[in-house]
Amino acid sequence: MQYTVKQLSDLAGVSARTLRFYDQTGLLKPEKINTSGYRIYGTRQVDRLQQILFYRELGLSLKTIQAILDAPDFNVIHALSDHHKKLSEKRRQLDRLIATVEKTLAAKKGEKIMNDTEKFEGFKQELIDKNEALYGKEIREKYGDEAVRQSNEKWKKMSQADYDASSRLEEALSTELKRALKTGDPAGQAAQKAAELHRQWLSYFWVSYSKEAHAGLGNLYTADTRFTDYYDSRIGKGAAKLLRDAILIYTKTK
Amino acid sequence: MQYTVKQLSDLAGVSARTLRFYDQTGLLKPEKINTSGYRIYGTRQVDRLQQILFYRELGLSLKTIQAILDAPDFNVIHALSDHHKKLSEKRRQLDRLIATVEKTLAAKKGEKIMNDTEKFEGFKQELIDKNEALYGKEIREKYGDEAVRQSNEKWKKMSQADYDASSRLEEALSTELKRALKTGDPAGQAAQKAAELHRQWLSYFWVSYSKEAHAGLGNLYTADTRFTDYYDSRIGKGAAKLLRDAILIYTKTK
DNA sequence: GCTTGAGATTGACGTAACGTCAAGGTATAT
DNA sequence: ATATACCTTGACGTTACGTCAATCTCAAGC
Missing domain, CATH: 1.10.490.50 (Antibiotic binding domain of TipA-like multidrug resistance regulators)
Known part of the structure; x- marks a missing residue:
């Protein structure tokens, strides 16, 4: 199987720029360059890219990755077992982080509700007063005290x-x-x-x-x-x- | 309590350069500058720095942190929810990645052949892919490809x-x-x-x-x-x- | 008073791992 | 023939600082 940059980038979910960058740094050279100067990648490159992405996910620098992949005693099976262990560990870390974010979020939400409730109470009273000042007299005259009382009741129960x-x-x-x-x-x-x-x-x-x-x-x-x-x-x-x-x-x- | 850069940096466990950088970007301005041009930090700055480091630990960008700290009640919940979403996404991706490692390992051990697409199954993380994975099949079956395509289009433009x-x-x-x-x-x-x-x-x-x-x-x-x-x-x-x-x-x- | 060493300042450039144009060449379908 | 998608090589931008360099300040010891 042969791939151009775009094809491989789509396949692997990385950008074309990334592949060019990896070529430039020597981390992943294409199989060959065709007559028009296009990068052409083969199956071996696909496999190597997969390894690169595994290590990248673990947070290793590209330099380190290159050293690992180019080491003469590099063993794929051993590496993969290692990936598995480290990825699981990373997941646990991430879980802890998520839990912390959730806790913070819950705390902030609690704060906000309290805040809003307080604001709300103050706001309510203010509006009742304003309403009374603005319309109280008029409405009282037109519709009687009972209407005003009802309105204020409604307010309080809101x-x-x-x-x-x-x-x-x-x-x-x-x-x-x-x-x-x-x-x-x-x-x-x-x-x-x-x-x-x-x-x-x-x-x-x-x-x-x-x-x-x-x-x-x-x-x-x-x-x-x-x-x-x-x-x-x-x-x-x-x-x-x-x-x-x-x-x-x-x-x-x- | 008053602190110079070094004192605060020792206290908080960050570098002096970091503090200067935070000053420069406006994230954490010192309380005052003394006659010799030294940055002097007070208690309020210590508190703010603590907040900054907390959010930094959660993985938020300095820009986001500044927005949160400078507009407290408005932004924080949304920002954290957003971040939580990202982290959860990351977690799901990690799960898939672990599955891919397991598969690859099995393939290498058992001499099974994986096609190139399978090799990258765990790596892609685009929203559209995920949406497609979650809703795609079911909806596709019931309402046809066109509906899914349109929905994806809508996503992109959202x-x-x-x-x-x-x-x-x-x-x-x-x-x-x-x-x-x-x-x-x-x-x-x-x-x-x-x-x-x-x-x-x-x-x-x-x-x-x-x-x-x-x-x-x-x-x-x-x-x-x-x-x-x-x-x-x-x-x-x-x-x-x-x-x-x-x-x-x-x-x-x- | 002088030296010395730690710590302060402002530049300014370096780093990692790409993202994002720009300007131009190539492949292919209509 | 042209439109469109894809390819190329620069070259500068980004984030969150690290790392000099050149210079200034402070407190301690002789």
Whole structure:
């Protein structure tokens, strides 16, 4: 069997550059060079390459490998037994390493959950307060104390899962809004999808959804600099205004 | 406590050159430079160095380590998961390699003949090959070569962003499945959410989605020990079966 | 005060094992 | 005849430092 560089490299799973490099260093010379200057490898080279890769896997330097393979008393069977032993050992090492990574990962995840929970609690309280400050009076007047109490209850009961889900929605909204910013068209597909996501996201926080309230919140986004800053800095300049316009269109047409 | 390069290098067991190099790349800047131009390290730097060496031990690149240390809560889990994946891949490859050594040894001893392809069976580690090995045969039989080819094409073109997104989905799936395991109910909210996430995840790998194919893959999860082991070890005992059942319900009812 | 040896500094080049262009020649199918 | 895939030889880039060289600083001993 005869192979060119590409053929052998495909066979062995190494790059053509690697084979040229091995030729250059004398580690693996081709069987011959044809009239066009192409490297041609034969079966003996294939076998030698296999040996090289075994040793390479063990972490030996190419220099060392060459010395081993070119030693006059090199014994293939002995070498292979040796490979087997060392590879098994290496696998045990790798297992230990993986276990360590897993442990670290578990610890970090634990940390993150605690962190998120804490963040979440703080975030919840903040939002309840903000909600109360923004809408409390108005809603109280319109729908009575009971509605406000219910809303706040819902808030407090909001589970971690809900929070996670709403976070994911927020991320999706952010992505969509970024896309929408490229065209800047509030009636476009991306912007309308963003508005829809925003409605879904809202449903995690409001007891009942109404188009008017949604539109009202949209207006707030440009009227209140805290919101504008939040969206513009996280998503891009003009994001708050774009979202507002998208919501206005969304609530009117859907 | 304050240290010069040599003192810190002795303390931490790294060379002074390493510390200078870390300074140069910004990975570990000294606390201050004294009037003679000496680098002076403080306690915070000692702690950071410890972190660096820990992650270095795990095999992460200095670039990655810097990213982790400079953006703690965001990057670390993803980076470690990523690394874990790589290490696991490496482990699987090692297993195959050991098998190849055994085979080669048997061939040499028994004068059996191995063809050139067999000689390198354990060495290749491309994702596509692996994907092909895992899903190829089954899917090929059921849905034809074209589907597999297209899927491989999709893989090749899959961008880093997609990869990241699919990793996140995988993580979310894992979380949801763990939650579902607590009740064990495949029709429950968590399990159904897991099935949905699994569908989303799949969409990153399959060109076209069909309920039948999805259900088929679900069945594979319990029929094939490779999958069962994977899910059960990573998520919990019975995870594979639960996911299968959830998928079956999901594909029938949605 | 002077010497001496350890330790500090900034370059700058070296190393391993390739990866990645660039510029050009070759084989082959249409 | 041309497109495409594959071949060639440079030559520079990469990672994580090692290894000089030339020079400066510090603490100790005489």
